Amino acid sequence: MTTTNNAQGQISYKDKYGRNFLSPTLTETLKKVRHYVSITALTVAFSQSAFAQNYQASTADKPLKIVNITELEKEASRSMEKGAFGYVRGGAENEQALRENTDSFDKKYIEPRILAGLNAKDIDMTTSLFGIPLSIPIIQAPMAAHGLAHVDGELATARGMIQAGSIPSLSTYGNKTIEEVAQATGAGNPFFFQLYMSKNDAFNRFTIDRAKKSGAKAIILTVDAPVGGYREDDVRNDFKFPLGFANLEAFLATQNDGTKSGEGLGISEIFAQAKQNFTPEDITYVKKLSGLPVIVKGVQSPKDVDIAIKAGADAIWVSNHGGRQLGSAPATIDILPAIAKKVNKRVPIIFDGGVRRGSHVFKALASGADIVAVGRPIFYGLHLGGAQGVNSVMDLLKKELSINMMLAGTRNIKAVQKSKLLTEADFK
Numbered sequence: 001m002t003t004t005n006n007a008q009g010q011i012s013y014k015d016k017y018g019r020n021f022l023s024p025t026l027t028e029t030l031k032k033v034r035h036y037v038s039i040t041a042l043t044v045a046f047s048q049s050a051f052a053q054n055y056q057a058s059t060a061d062k063p064l065k066i067v068n069i070t071e072l073e074k075e076a077s078r079s080m081e082k083g084a085f086g087y088v089r090g091g092a093e094n095e096q097a098l099r100e101n102t103d104s105f106d107k108k109y110i111e112p113r114i115l116a117g118l119n120a121k122d123i124d125m126t127t128s129l130f131g132i133p134l135s136i137p138i139i140q141a142p143m144a145a146h147g148l149a150h151v152d153g154e155l156a157t158a159r160g161m162i163q164a165g166s167i168p169s170l171s172t173y174g175n176k177t178i179e180e181v182a183q184a185t186g187a188g189n190p191f192f193f194q195l196y197m198s199k200n201d202a203f204n205r206f207t208i209d210r211a212k213k214s215g216a217k218a219i220i221l222t223v224d225a226p227v228g229g230y231r232e233d234d235v236r237n238d239f240k241f242p243l244g245f246a247n248l249e250a251f252l253a254t255q256n257d258g259t260k261s262g263e264g265l266g267i268s269e270i271f272a273q274a275k276q277n278f279t280p281e282d283i284t285y286v287k288k289l290s291g292l293p294v295i296v297k298g299v300q301s302p303k304d305v306d307i308a309i310k311a312g313a314d315a316i317w318v319s320n321h322g323g324r325q326l327g328s329a330p331a332t333i334d335i336l337p338a339i340a341k342k343v344n345k346r347v348p349i350i351f352d353g354g355v356r357r358g359s360h361v362f363k364a365l366a367s368g369a370d371i372v373a374v375g376r377p378i379f380y381g382l383h384l385g386g387a388q389g390v391n392s393v394m395d396l397l398k399k400e401l402s403i404n405m406m407l408a409g410t411r412n413i414k415a416v417q418k419s420k421l422l423t424e425a426d427f428k
Contacts, residue, residue, distance in 0.1 A: 055081070055242035057151045057383075064385045064392035069356040069377045072393070076380040083237040084148040087267070088379050090233030093327030101323050101354025104331035108363050109422040113409030123402050124412040129348060129371050130218060130293050130314070132190045135165025136398050137413050138361060141319070141352045141375035142194035142220055142297075144267075147175030147243045149383035155184040157382050160390025162189045164398075169220060169373075172196040172207065173262060173270065177246045182214035194220040194297070197275035197282060200257050207247060208290045219290050220317065221283060224298025226276035228268035229325040240264050280311035287312040295350060300329060302342040309346055316343055317350040322375055333360075333367060340368020358400025362408070366419040 058079065066072050077085050091098025127137045140161050146153035154168075154176040161168040162185050169192040170181045178193060185191045193211040197204050211219065233239070244261035252261060259273055275282070287294045296308045297317035305316060318336050320329040332353030343349055351369035355361060361372045374397065381393035410416045 055148075057147055057149060057153075058386070059151050060384055061156075061386040061388060063388045064381060066381075066392055066396045069380075069393070069396070072377065072380045072384070076383050080149065080383055083234075083239040084242075086233035086237045087145075087231075087239050088143075088148065088376060090231050091323035091327065092229030092231055092325055094232075095323060095327065097320050097327055097329045097331070098323030098354075100331040101320070101333070102356055102360075103354075104333050105354065105357070105360045105363055107423060108333070108367075109426075110359065110362060110366075110404060110408050111420065111422055112407055116409030116411075118406060118409065118411060120402070120406060122411055123405050125398065125401060125405070127371070127413045129167070129350075132167065132217060134167065134371075136394070136401065137365060137370070138372050138374055138394065138397055138401075139167040139192075139350070140169050140378055141322075141373035142169035142171040142192070142222075143375050143379055144171045144173035145175055145241060145243065145245070145262075146379070146382060148241075149379050150386055152386060154181050156387040157378065157390055158184040158191060159387035160382070161378075161394070162186060163387065163391045164394035166394060167192060167217075169194055170216075172247055173245045175243050175246055177250055178207075178210045178214045178216070180246070182216075190217040192216060192218045192220050192295070194222055195286065196222055196225070196271075197278075197286075198259070198273065199275050200259065202255060202257070203251050203259070204286075205289060206251055206254070208286065210247075210250075212290055212292060216292065218293040218295055218314070219286055220295045220297050221286050222297045223278045223282070224300070224319065224321050224325055225271055225274070226278065228266075228271040229321070229327060231267065231324060234266060240266055241270075245270075280307050283308060283311035283313055287314075297350075299339060300326075300332070300335060302335075302338045305339060305342040309343070313347060315348045315350055317352070317373070318369070319352045319373075322353065333364060336364065336367045336369060343368075355397075358397050358402070359404050361397060361401050362404045362416055362419075363421060365413060365416045366421050368417075370417075 125136045127134050146157050150156050154170055154174045158168040158181050167190050171194045181191060193216040241262050244263035248261045262270055283294055283296060293314035295315040295317050296313040297319055299316050299318055300320055318332050318339055320332050336351055340349055348370040349368055350371045350373055351364045352373040355372055355374050364372045377393050378390055381389035385392055410419060
C-alpha cells in the first residue's frame with residue numbers, strides 16, 4: 001500500500017489491488033486520538049477489498065428452526081465452502097480431544113428430582129459475570145474469522161449475542177475491527193476482546209488500547225496456542241484464510257513491521273507470528289496495561305491455577321481450544337472438577353469444550369463452572385441465519401437448559417451448581 005497526503009490533511013492511498021481511496025480530513029482528529037482514527041477508514045477499505053475477492057460468504061438473515069446442534073452442523077456443511085467448514089469443524093490429529101469433549105458429557109448423569117414444587121415460570125437462568133447481568137449462563141467463545149461464515153462476520157455475531165442477553169467475544173483474528181464490533185453491540189452493551197499477544201509489543205499496546213477505548217469489559221488472554229495444532233482437515237484442504245484479519249490490518253496501516261494480515265496464510269503461519277514463550281508476567285503485564293479484568297484462557301491443568309491467579313488472573317477459562325491444539329488432551333468436562341477444586345471460588349470459572357446441548361451446560365455448571373461458553377454452534381447459526389441464526393442457537397440452548405433445570409428440580413443457577421452429577425460408579 002502506498003499513501004500520500006494532500007494539502008487538506010487527507011490521506012490518499014492505493015491498495016494492493018490498485019484501487020485508490022481518500023480518507024476524511026484527519027488533522028484535528030489525529031490530535032485527539034493519537035493517530036488511531038485513521039484505523040477505521042483504512043480498515044474498512046482493506047475489509048471491503050478482501051470481501052470483494054472470490055470468497056462468497058453467506059448473506060442469510062433469518063431465524064432458524066433447530067432440532068439439535070448436530071443437525072445444524074450437517075446443514076452448515078452443505079452450504080459452507082469446504083475448506084472453511086473444515087477449518088471450523090476440525091480438530092487436531094485424529095480428533096480424539098474434539099470427540100471426547102462432547103462424548104464425555106454422556107459419562108455423567110443428571111439426577112432427576114420430583115416433588116420440588118416448581119412451575120416452569122419459576123426457573124431462573126439469570127446470572128452475572130464481572131457485574132455484567134446475563135439472561136443465561138452462556139456466552140460466546142472467541143473464534144477467528146467469522147467472515148468465513150457470513151458477510152457481516154463478527155458484527156452479526158455480536159448483534160445476535162446481545163439479542164440473546166449475553167456477551168460476544170471478538171478475536172484478535174476477527175474479520176472486523178474492535179471499533180466496528182463495539183458499535184454493533186450498541187451503547188452500554190458488553191463485549192470481551194480476546195488477545196493473541198504478538199512478538200511485537202507495539203502491536204499488543206496498540207490493540208489493548210483500542211479495546212479499552214472501545215469499551216471492552218474484559219481481555220481474554222489466550223495462552224494455549226504457542227503453535228498451531230496439527231489439523232488434518234486444513235492439510236487435506238490446503239486451507240488458507242481468504243480474508244485478512246482486520247485488527248492486524250489496522251496495525252499494519254500505522255506501522256508495517258513485516259507481520260502479515262492473515263490473508264492467504266494457514267493457521268500455523270498465523271500462530272507463528274504470535275508470541276510463543278508465555279510466562280505469568282504476561283498476565284500481569286496485560287492487566288496493568290489494560291486496567292481491565294483479564295481472563296486466562298486455555299487452562300487445562302490444576303497445576304496452572306495458582307500460577308495464573310497469583311499473576312493477576314481475574315477468571316480462569318477451562319478450554320482445550322475446542323480440541324484443536326493438543327490432540328491427546330483430556331476432555332475439558334473431565335478436568336473441570338479438579339480445576340474448580342483448585343480455584344476454590346477465588347475467581348470465576350468459564351468453561352468451553354464440546355457443548356452441544358442444554359444438558360451439557362447443566363453438567364458443566366454442576367461440575368464447577370460459573371459460565372459456559374459456546375463456539376462452533378454459534379458459527380453454524382451465523383452461517384445459516386446471520387444475527388438471527390446466532391440468537392436461534394442461544395434460544396435452543398436456553399430452552400434445553402430450562403427443561404433440564406425443571407426436571408432436575410433446580411430453581412436457579414446456584415441450585416444447578418450445587419447438584420451432584422451421577423456416574424456409573426453410583427449405580428454399582
